[in-house]
Amino acid sequence: MKKPNFSRIRLWALVKKEFIHIVRDPRSLAMAFLMPLILLILFGYAITMDIKTLNLAVYDQDKSTASRNYLEGFPASSYFSVVAAVASYAEARAMVDQGKVHLALVIPRHFARDLEQGRATKVQLLADGSDANTATIAMGYVEAITNRFSTAQLGAKVDLAVDNRLRVWYNPELKSRWFIIPGLIAVIMTVITALLTSLTVSREWESGTMEQLIATPVQPIELFLGKMAPYFVIGVLDVLFSVAMGVWVFDVPLRGSFLFLLGVTAMFLVGGLSLGIMVSTIAKSQLVASQLAMVVTFLPAFLLSGFLYTIDNMPRFLQVVTHVVQARYFVEVLKNIFLKASPPSYVADDLIFLGLFAMVVFVVALRKFHKKLA
Amino acid sequence: MWERIYRMLVKEFIQVLRDPRMKALIFVMPVIQLIMFGYAVTTDVDHIKTAVCDLDKSPQSRALIERFTASGYFAVVGHTDNPLRLGELLDRGKATIGIQINRGFADDLRSGRQAVIQTIVDGTDSNTGTVAMDYAQRITQEFSRARAAPIELTQLAQALTNPIELRSRAWFNPDLKSRYFNVPGVIAVVLLLISLLLTAMAIVREREIGTMEQLMVTPIRPLELILGKTLPFVLISFIDVLVVTFIGVTWFHVPIYGSLWLLMFGAGLYLMSTIGVGLFISTVSQTQQQALMSSFFFYLPAVLLSGFMFPISNMPEPAQWLTYLNPLRYFLIIIRDIFLKGSGWEILWPQFAALMALGAVLLLISSLRFKKRMT
Numbered sequence: 001m002k003k004p005n006f007s008r009i010r011l012w013a014l015v016k017k018e019f020i021h022i023v024r025d026p027r028s029l030a031m032a033f034l035m036p037l038i039l040l041i042l043f044g045y046a047i048t049m050d051i052k053t054l055n056l057a058v059y060d061q062d063k064s065t066a067s068r069n070y071l072e073g074f075p076a077s078s079y080f081s082v083v084a085a086v087a088s089y090a091e092a093r094a095m096v097d098q099g100k101v102h103l104a105l106v107i108p109r110h111f112a113r114d115l116e117q118g119r120a121t122k123v124q125l126l127a128d129g130s131d132a133n134t135a136t137i138a139m140g141y142v143e144a145i146t147n148r149f150s151t152a153q154l155g156a157k158v159d160l161a162v163d164n165r166l167r168v169w170y171n172p173e174l175k176s177r178w179f180i181i182p183g184l185i186a187v188i189m190t191v192i193t194a195l196l197t198s199l200t201v202s203r204e205w206e207s208g209t210m211e212q213l214i215a216t217p218v219q220p221i222e223l224f225l226g227k228m229a230p231y232f233v234i235g236v237l238d239v240l241f242s243v244a245m246g247v248w249v250f251d252v253p254l255r256g257s258f259l260f261l262l263g264v265t266a267m268f269l270v271g272g273l274s275l276g277i278m279v280s281t282i283a284k285s286q287l288v289a290s291q292l293a294m295v296v297t298f299l300p301a302f303l304l305s306g307f308l309y310t311i312d313n314m315p316r317f318l319q320v321v322t323h324v325v326q327a328r329y330f331v332e333v334l335k336n337i338f339l340k341a342s343p344p345s346y347v348a349d350d351l352i353f354l355g356l357f358a359m360v361v362f363v364v365a366l367r368k369f370h371k372k373l374a
Numbered sequence: 375m376w377e378r379i380y381r382m383l384v385k386e387f388i389q390v391l392r393d394p395r396m397k398a399l400i401f402v403m404p405v406i407q408l409i410m411f412g413y414a415v416t417t418d419v420d421h422i423k424t425a426v427c428d429l430d431k432s433p434q435s436r437a438l439i440e441r442f443t444a445s446g447y448f449a450v451v452g453h454t455d456n457p458l459r460l461g462e463l464l465d466r467g468k469a470t471i472g473i474q475i476n477r478g479f480a481d482d483l484r485s486g487r488q489a490v491i492q493t494i495v496d497g498t499d500s501n502t503g504t505v506a507m508d509y510a511q512r513i514t515q516e517f518s519r520a521r522a523a524p525i526e527l528t529q530l531a532q533a534l535t536n537p538i539e540l541r542s543r544a545w546f547n548p549d550l551k552s553r554y555f556n557v558p559g560v561i562a563v564v565l566l567l568i569s570l571l572l573t574a575m576a577i578v579r580e581r582e583i584g585t586m587e588q589l590m591v592t593p594i595r596p597l598e599l600i601l602g603k604t605l606p607f608v609l610i611s612f613i614d615v616l617v618v619t620f621i622g623v624t625w626f627h628v629p630i631y632g633s634l635w636l637l638m639f640g641a642g643l644y645l646m647s648t649i650g651v652g653l654f655i656s657t658v659s660q661t662q663q664q665a666l667m668s669s670f671f672f673y674l675p676a677v678l679l680s681g682f683m684f685p686i687s688n689m690p691e692p693a694q695w696l697t698y699l700n701p702l703r704y705f706l707i708i709i710r711d712i713f714l715k716g717s718g719w720e721i722l723w724p725q726f727a728a729l730m731a732l733g734a735v736l737l738l739i740s741s742l743r744f745k746k747r748m749t
Contacts, residue, residue, distance in 0.1 A: 025660075028661075031668070035671070038675065039674065042675060042678050046690065053688070134685055167494050168503060169461075169497060170498050171503065174500040175500060178497075179499050285393060285396075286575065287662070291403060292395075292399065294571075299410055300410070309414055312422075314413060314414055335498055340465055342466065346465055
């Protein structure tokens, strides 16, 4: 039999067929748009990495004017809320033990006297270290407040020999929202492309319609592109929707070029969708495909992309692994477009990797697809 | 009745484990997740990429830079003599912090004038940015203090400039390793994903390929069907708990101070809820695609609003109320406390009670819905 050539008509027919599949399942389609909405709202409103209220228990053995002055610095800083004044060391311990407070501060009996006589006095801080991040930051805050009180105690302001003038670029108020949302868009898109495409091929296998398709003169490349095209459109719409929300609802500045953003998105989508189809081709059953998609797309995008956790802080071998995580490059470029707006040449490495990833995965996925069909 | 449930169980196990890929995934996935979470999720900030523009090139300026690197928090990735290049390194993301020391730094210090240095911090990553600023400020102050006080007077100066000595102790995790905090949490999250997704998709699958009708014409009763469908996943989940706990303890050296039995009991109660949700999703989904999407709709908010990565006390009030409906929230407290604090029944009973109530309600509602759909 003569092998038929690539046909645009057949491709168009397949795209239409896939679109009908999507439209017939409006729930899944709705979820493709609700997912970014919910995630953005969760991260934008419910979740901040900024630590605001730390619960503090105080055991003030001195009960002097000096100790009260010192303690006043805590609620005044707006980071702490003094939830309990306890009467014994054991009680302070119990509060930390039961997780009722993050920290307990113990002020010794001769606090005021020691200060007056110019002797160093010792304040004890008990912190619940089970959440290492909160504890580290909390201890830093306590230290800062204590230092400020110490300086004030000295009466005269001590001039420091070196004045460090700090400036923060790109995100001067250090808002975690500005940091999270651009990266989040990349993660959302990874999740959605994977969720949408990872089941498309295995579904056809499971319901037996793949055999029917094979019986038609359809070519693997046509089928592949036909599967991809509708989801590409959904993906672009999702990105536009997320970016609009980020800019107008969450006030994250979009400083870079919008066209550049679209171009990078297209590059990302080709890679992401191909990966989903590849997973689907390999898995054959939807149950396996869904689990596999989690391992190769969602989890790495969430954990290894630098979206929340800085790649530089990871152990060496894991840093190497992050190079095959597509979301990593997309996160980097999106953060750049949103906040830094430096020229595309500054993120050239990321762009090259993103393109390379898309090309390699596209070709490999198509090959796998070919083999399974033939 | 037991005979029918048993047959159903055997059928389920055959179905789940027939696919070698599935077999591998069930046991490999938790391990991969544990490794990713265990290693990737460190909020400890160190080795901040630092670019230095030292225009003074004096012993004093070098001593200051030396203090930055010796702290372990900063790693110098580049030197430059051009202040503009400093900005470019930040733009390119090659450096997170840039320190500029202008000419005359040493002169100012020697003649007792206040010397000025400039630090630019990349605030894109607000977390690292905050910490980097804090460290930079602290190191500069220490440098100032050390310079201000002649060596023999250091002790006195310490008392003078710092009348209060703060002694901090972190309990339960003295080295403040975020890994200790994360590994027990991962067990809870892995369990959620496995039990929820497998239950929801396995049931919908029967419906999608039409074998549900075949099951319904057999004398099996709805309750037996539910038990037969869910018990295999309960068993698989328990095995996963053991696997992940074992790796957490042996590989990541996370201590486990509390009782393993109590932990298993908690896991059992927790699985009641997660399988209840899975069952519920199966009753509202027609296709596996829908089941997958719906599971995710539950999974992501559940993980984010559980205190797993983000402390609940930081969330706005309405979000905090939502967390009370989240089974993960209770199990996280149980598993972390058992691992790190060695807490027992007397402290954790409210969490157990909440989990039990939540599980009973969820399981009841879904079973009723499931039964209704069957008949």
